[in-house]
Amino acid sequence: MTVSKWQEVSEPLQAEHDDVVIGAGIVGSYAATLLHQRGRDVALVDARFAASGASGRNAGFVLTSQRETYPTLIAQVGRPAAREILDMVLDNVARMRALAKQYEVPWEEGAIHLAETQADARELEEWARAFAADGVEVEFAHGDPYGAGYAASLQVEGDFMVQPARLTEAIAAASGATFYDHNEVYRIESEGQGLIVRGRRAHIRCRKVYIATNGYGCDMHPHLRRIVRPVRGQILITTPVEP
Structure with a gap:
């Protein structure tokens, strides 16, 4: 980001930690x-507050899936690499569930993928077969379980929904890090063998910086401008639907 001369010459807090996590x-x-x-002395920095970005604004789905369907992923990277990615996803789902239980954050078992067309139904069926072949428990069915005109449905064992903002807040609070909220970072500089993270409220000297700002990573470091692009998404929330 850019910062005015008046903001830059204000008197920020001077701090030092082993590592800084931005976001x-x-x-x-x-x-x-x-x-x-x-055993690291960690600073956790955010421009606003914990879960103020996408982590507190998403649908809360914790799913055994990636951006692509599993058959598409296999076609892109080959089955061995796809299986390795799947194992990481399964581990992530299990960790998320364990954290939700540990911090007593509201969560609800189950999620369902619905096919609007017959072409979508065939894609869901291929997805189910590929998952089953690699040991993932699935339930695929032709037809609409809700009587609303869908062509097919897929449920994957272990998928669930969580209150994402509360989970993120709980993890941040229990992280053991020193939290610098409302400390928008405008520059990361090298200094000798270390780094300085310059923010509105604090300048933090450290050995390593971890950038965890999602789509805003392109503003944090020149290297990320070539590989990170913000994308907007939407969710639709309704009143609870009867099973």
Whole structure:
């Protein structure tokens, strides 16, 4: 980001830690937790507050899936690599469930994928077969379980929904890191063998910086401008539907 001359010459807090994690979303908060568990002195920094970005604004789905369907992923990277990614996803789902239980965050078992067309139904069926072949428990059915005109449905064992903002807040609070909220970072500088993270409220000297700002990563470091692009998503929330 850019900063005015008046903002830059204000008197920020001077601090020093082993590591700085920028972004107090679920990834940054959990990264800070893991670093602290390894004996590191960690600073967790956010421009606003924990879960103020995408981690507190998403649908809360914790699913055994990626952006692509599993058959598409296999076609892109080959089955061995796809299986390795699947194993990481399964581990992530299990960890998320364990964290929700540990911090007593509201969560609800189950999720369902619905096919609107016959072409979508065939894609769901291929997805189900590929998952089953690699040991994932699935339930695929032709037809509409809700009588609303859907062509097919797929349920994957272990999928669930969580209150994402509360989970992220709980992880951040228990991370063991020193939290610098409302400390928007405008520059990361090298200094000798270390780094300085310059923010509105604090300038923090450290050895390593971990950037966990999701789509905003492109503003944090020149390297990320080539590989990170913000994308907007939407969710629709309704009143509870009868099973």
